[in-house]
Amino acid sequence: MTHVSVRRGLLYVSIAATAWGTGGAAGALLYRAGGLGPVAVSFWRFAAGAMMLLLASHLFGRGRGSALGRITPDRLSGLGRTVITGVAMAVYQTAYFAAIAESGLAVATVVTIGATPVFVAAGARLLLRERLGAAGLGSVAIALIGLVMLTLDDGSATFSVPGVCWALVSAAGYAGVTLLNRASAGEPYSTAMGGFVVGGLCLLPVALAQGLLPESDPLSSSAIIVYLGAIPTALAYGLFFTGLATVRATTAAVISLVEPVGAALIGVFVLDERLTPQAVAGAVLLLFAVALLALSEKKGARPSA
Template identity: 30%
Template sequence: MSKSLPYIFVLIAAVLWGTVGTTQTYLSDGIQPITIAMMRSLIGGGVLLIIAIVMKSISFKNWSWKQTFFAALAMALFQPLFFMSVNLTGVAVGTVVTIGSSPIFAGIIEWMYLKRQPGRTWAIATVLSIVGCIMLFMSSGETVIVPAGIACALLAGIAFATYTHVSKFLLEKEAALPAVAMTFTICGLILLPISLFLGVSWITMPANWLPLLVMGVFGTSIAYLLFLTGLKKIASSAAVTLSLGEPLTAALLGVLLIGEHLSVVAWCGVALLLGGILVVTFKRNKQINMIS
C-alpha cells in the first residue's frame, strides 16, 4: 500500500485542483482570473511559508533559488496562458488542449532531459485520459478553433509540464513544504504588478474572503504539497497524467453542486478519464512490486 501512496497523493491533489473552478463561482462577478491566481498563490504560498519559518525548516541563505525561480516562473506563465486560451477559443477547447497536451509534453521533456523513455503504461493511460477529456468537454458543442488560443493552450501545457520537471529537481535539494511555500510566494509576487494594474479592490469585500481562503489553502497549499510529496517518488510524466483528475473532478462537481448536465458522450469521457487514471496508478504500482 505504501508504494501506491505517491500516486494517491498526486490524485488527491488533482481532485483538490478540480474544486477551484466551483469555488470561483462564489466570488464576485467581473474579477480578472489573473488576480485570482495571484491571490491564490500568495495565500497558498504565504500560509506554508509562515509554517516553514515557524518550524525552522527553511534556510534562505542556502536555498535553491535557481530551481525555485524557474518553477515559480513556469507556474506564473501557466495561469495567464491558460486563461488567455480559454478567452480566445472557449472553455472546452482551451481546457482540452492545455490539460491534454501537458502529459505529452511531460513525457517528451522526460525523454529529452532525463534520457528516460516513458513506457507503454504511460502511453495507454495518457491516450485514454486525453480521449476522455476531449469527449467530456466537446460534447457541449462549444467548439471554436482560434489559432492564437490553441497556441496559448499549448504553451500553457508546456509551462505546467516544465513546472513539474523543475520541481522534481527542486525536491532533490529541498523538502516539499518549503518548496511549495517559496515557489508559490514568488509566483504570486511575479503576478502582483499585473494584478495591481487590473485592479484588486474586490479583495476588500468580505464575501470574497472565504472562497479565496479555500482556493489558497485547499486548492494551493495542501494540493501542491501533496503533489510534490507524490512527485518525489514517481516519474514526472506519470504525475502529469494523474493531474487529469482535475477536469474529471470539476465536471462531477458541476453536476452535483451546480446542476450542470452531462450527455452520454460526456459520461463516456468521464469513464475513459477514470480508466486512464486507474491504469497509471495500479499498473505502475504492480510493476514496482514485481521489481522489488
C-alpha cells in the first residue's frame, strides 16, 4: 500500500481531475479522426491505459514477482476489489454515454458529475463513518451550484427521464469505485491496471459491434489513443487511487468536479470557444468550493479518518 500525506493526496486528486478534463477533448478528437463510437473509444482508453501501466511496471520494477505465489486472503480481497472496480468502470462509462444519447452532453454531465459527490457523501457517512460538517456540506452545495452554472449556461438543457436515470447509474458506479478504493486501498497502480483490463473486457463485445478499428486516419487516431491511455487514464486513475489513501472520499469526489472546468478551458484556448459570464462565474464558484474543502481537509484530517 502506498502511504502519502494529506497534502500530497490532495495534489494527486487535483492532478487526476485536471487530467480527466482533457479526456473529453481527446475522445471528441478520436470520434472525429477515426470515426469510432463512444464505447469503442472507452475500450481503447482502458486497453491503452492498461498497456501503459504494464509498461511502467516493467520499466520501474513495480510489483515485480507479485503475480505469482501463495493465494492469501489479502490477495483474494485485492482481486475482488479489482474486479468490482473494473466492472463499475465499464458500467459508469456506458451509462454516461447512454445519458448523453438521451439527454445531451450538458444534462448528462451535470447529473452524473453533480450526483457523484452526493452519493459519495452519503456512502462515506454510512459505510466509512466520514463526517463533513457544516463547512463541508456548504462546500458541496456551492460546488454543485457552480457546476450547474458552468455546464448549463446556454439554457439548452433537454431533460428526459431515461437520460437522468442513466446519468444517476453512472454517478452511482463512479461513487462505488471511489468508496471501495477509499475503504480498502491497495497498491493503486495495480488496482488501476486490473480495473482497466476487467473494464475493457466488459466493453469489448459492444465495442466490436460498434466497430473496433478506426475507419480513417489511423496515425492520428493511434496518437490520440496513446495520449488518452497515458494521461487521463493511466496517470489520472493511478494518482486518484493513491490520493484516496489519505483524502476523504467526499473531498476527492468534490475535487473531481474541476474536470468540467479543465474541459471548458481547453475549449477556450484550443478550440476557440467562448464562455458566457454565467459560465465564468460558475467556474469561479466551483474552484472556490474545491479550495475551501481542500483547506478543511488539510486542517481537520486525522490518520484514522
